[in-house]
Amino acid sequence: MASQVLGLEEESGPNPGDSELAVNPFDGLPFSSRYYELLEQRRSLPIWAARFIFLEQLESSPSGVVLVSGEPGSGKSTQIPQWCAEFVLARGFQKGRVTVTQPYPLAALSLALQVADEMDLTLGHEVGYSIPQEDCTGPDTLLRFCWDRLLLQEVASTRGTGAWGVLVLDEAQERSVASDLLQGLLRDARLGNLPGDPRVVVVTDPALEPKLQAFWGNPPVVHVLGETGRCSTPVYRDTVPTDRVEAACQAVLELCRKEAPGDVLVYLPSEEEISLCCESLSRDGGSLENQGPPPRVLPLHPGCGQAVQAVYEDIESGARKVVVTHWLADFSFSLPSIRHVIDSGLELRSVYSPQIRAESQVLRPISKCQAEARRLRATGILPAPEALMQALEDLDYLAALDDNGDLSDLGVILSEFPLAPDLAKALLASCEFDCVDEMLTLAAMLTAAPGFTRPPLCAEEAALRRALEHVDGDHSSLIQVYEAFIQSGADKAWCQARGLNWAALCQAHKLRGELLELMQRIELPLSQPAFGSEQNRRALQKALVSGYFLKVARDTDGTGNYLLLTHKHVAQLSPYCCYRSRRAPARPPPWVLYHNFSISKDNCLSIVSEIQPQMLVELAPPYFLSNLPPSESKDFLNQLREEMADSSTGSESSSTQELGDACVLQ
Numbered sequence: 153m154a155s156q157v158l159g160l161e162e163e164s165g166p167n168p169g170d171s172e173l174a175v176n177p178f179d180g181l182p183f184s185s186r187y188y189e190l191l192e193q194r195r196s197l198p199i200w201a202a203r204f205i206f207l208e209q210l211e212s213s214p215s216g217v218v219l220v221s222g223e224p225g226s227g228k229s230t231q232i233p234q235w236c237a238e239f240v241l242a243r244g245f246q247k248g249r250v251t252v253t254q255p256y257p258l259a260a261l262s263l264a265l266q267v268a269d270e271m272d273l274t275l276g277h278e279v280g281y282s283i284p285q286e287d288c289t290g291p292d293t294l295l296r297f298c299w300d301r302l303l304l305q306e307v308a309s310t311r312g313t314g315a316w317g318v319l320v321l322d323e324a325q326e327r328s329v330a331s332d333l334l335q336g337l338l339r340d341a342r343l344g345n346l347p348g349d350p351r352v353v354v355v356t357d358p359a360l361e362p363k364l365q366a367f368w369g370n371p372p373v374v375h376v377l378g379e380t381g382r383c384s385t386p387v388y389r390d391t392v393p394t395d396r397v398e399a400a401c402q403a404v405l406e407l408c409r410k411e412a413p414g415d416v417l418v419y420l421p422s423e424e425e426i427s428l429c430c431e432s433l434s435r436d437g438g439s440l441e442n443q444g445p446p447p448r449v450l451p452l453h454p455g456c457g458q459a460v461q462a463v464y465e466d467i468e469s470g471a472r473k474v475v476v477t478h479w480l481a482d483f484s485f486s487l488p489s490i491r492h493v494i495d496s497g498l499e500l501r502s503v504y505s506p507q508i509r510a511e512s513q514v515l516r517p518i519s520k521c522q523a524e525a526r527r528l529r530a531t532g533i534l535p536a537p538e539a540l541m542q543a544l545e546d547l548d549y550l551a552a553l554d555d556n557g558d559l560s561d562l563g564v565i566l567s568e569f570p571l572a573p574d575l576a577k578a579l580l581a582s583c584e585f586d587c588v589d590e591m592l593t594l595a596a597m598l599t600a601a602p603g604f605t606r607p608p609l610c611a612e613e614a615a616l617r618r619a620l621e622h623v624d625g626d627h628s629s630l631i632q633v634y635e636a637f638i639q640s641g642a643d644k645a646w647c648q649a650r651g652l653n654w655a656a657l658c659q660a661h662k663l664r665g666e667l668l669e670l671m672q673r674i675e676l677p678l679s680q681p682a683f684g685s686e687q688n689r690r691a692l693q694k695a696l697v698s699g700y701f702l703k704v705a706r707d708t709d710g711t712g713n714y715l716l717l718t719h720k721h722v723a724q725l726s727p728y729c730c731y732r733s734r735r736a737p738a739r740p741p742p743w744v745l746y747h748n749f750s751i752s753k754d755n756c757l758s759i760v761s762e763i764q765p766q767m768l769v770e771l772a773p774p775y776f777l778s779n780l781p782p783s784e785s786k787d788f789l790n791q792l793r794e795e796m797a798d799s800s801t802g803s804e805s806s807s808t809q810e811l812g813d814a815c816v817l818q
Contacts, residue, residue, distance in 0.1 A: 190270045217353075220376065239351075253319075300328055324355060450474065453477060583679075587692045613651055712725060
């Protein structure tokens with residue numbers, strides 16, 4: 153039946169011997185020799201045996217839903233999307249095309265690269281991806297890999313609804329908030345409001361299969377056997393090394409000296425350790441000349457961007473690949489040439505605490521299943537109930553919810569922006585305060601990667617960086633850095649001389665353009681640049697307070713010990729804060745607004761600017777101030793609110809009296 157659906161004569165696809173005649177049905181061009189090489193690797197994957205069973209279920213499922221359950225490494229994430237593309241091709245794309253969701257942007261990017269290679273197609277044309285700040289798709293894109301949060305945003309609006317013929321929800325066991333919401337929206341709608349009879353494929357591991365099967369009303373399940381013969385027996389060290397990076401490097405070099413065939417995958421907890429390991433291996437690889445060409449060392453983490461493509465490229469010299477990564481490679485990453493895994497057994501994860509509205513970096517051991525076969529996926533967990541309640545409370549403070557708990561009109565507009573809710577609220581407030589141009593820059597800079605790559609290396613670099621600081625604080629300094637970057641012509645050497653992250657600034661420039669285009673599309677008012685004027689300075693502060701009143705702290709003793717307003721937690725200013733880097737001794741600002749707070753980094757507030765408490769009383773919701781925990785700061789703000797109310801009442805009475813006198817005189 154499946155062969156009839158696809159119009160294919162044989163299960164295995166075109167034969168290499170017929171390469172002169174075989175034509176790729178997706179672009180009409182002859183298949184390359186590399187296609188046949190990769191096809192042989194694809195046929196060896198455990199999931200290949202389930203190909204026609206899957207296609208039959210996709211065609212005949214009464215509910216339009218198919219559940220695919222299989223062990224990690226079986227090829228689900230790479231092969232299922234390709235078979236779905238064959239399915240919609242057989243239908244002539246009359247019912248839409250294929251969209252595949254991933255819980256992490258890097259996974260969407262890496263899979264798009266790998267699948268485009270296997271399908272012998274051009275990335276950005278027939279196969280593409282959509283991730284934050286980058287949309288590599290076009291009018292000919294038939295298979296799109298997408299970060300699940302972006303797709304959720306499309307589904308929540310009217311723009312993306314029904315744009316697919318097959319929707320693949322990959323890594324469902326990861327239980328990301330976006331993935332769970334997508335499944336809930338699709339199931340509750342029963343797919344009835346989506347035109348074109350779309351299909352939904354949910355891909356998971358066996359652990360979550362029973363719950364998903366019950367959730368979707370017992371749809372057909374395609375079971376995939378696990379992969380065998382790939383990994384050798386694990387070898388454990390008797391002692392824990394004092395230097396994880398050095399131990400990992402020595403293990404790689406030892407494998408190379410033994411001339412053990414196959415590429416190597418190294419797991420380390422953090423991006424910093426990944427960079428150190430890559431530098432060390434690149435430096436010491438020259439000592440292996442007697443064992444052939446030195447290994448090609450490749451990092452794999454979110455900061456790599458499109459450099460991840462090098463992981464999948466063939467090396468003509470025959471050199472060994474050494475891929476150094478962290479926990480993110482547990483999701484939708486597979487490389488058939490990997491034969492050795494060096495695992496530190498640790499991972500560094502961000503854990504959010506709703507009680508103090510802060511994240512901390514926690515170094516913890518990996519799970520047992522990860523240790524046995526690192527490609528196994530971690531069991532997904534739901535957000536803690538208190539975290540969900542905290543999020544709803546914060547959205548309510550931002551006026552993003554109505555009385556029924558649904559999105560308000562303001563909340564609908566906020567959801568259009570690819571920004572955190574507090575930052576999106578500040579950007580919208582800038583329309584009222586006539587400082588949109590500056591706030592667009594600031595929103596882009598706050599969303600892009602950190603602008604400073606490291607502390608200053610010398611006095612000259614420190615002086616150049618200090619010249620970019622603004623007297624109003626870190627937020628205005630970010631705007632000043634961006635403006636100077638643009639005036640330099642986006643010069644990379646200019647950035648390096650000041651210790652600035654050139655790639656992050658380029659990303660901010662691109663994101664700013666996207667935000668501007670979005671504001672123009674939804675017809676929000678814009679403003680002319682006025683950065684530096686006193687009026688613009690006050691307007692920018694008001695816009696920031698409108699969105700970030702939840703992130704305010706007060707210096708309680710004049711020494712830089714800041715008590716956070718929303719809870720009784722003491723923090724200090726980050727070493728990168730401009731108030732810390734000034735030479736002249738000065739009292740820390742008494743009231744500050746901050747962008748981030750992490751209890752794992754010396755309890756530091758990062759990206760800080762001074763504000764006036766009067767502005768906080770004026771712009772924060774009254775019920776927010778009333779709900780603050782008891783403190784001297786709360787008492788001070790309530791007293792200030794009463795004084796400002798009395799002053800306002802007195803002014804109104806005076807104005808009324810003057811108006812009355814004027815009427816009498818007239």
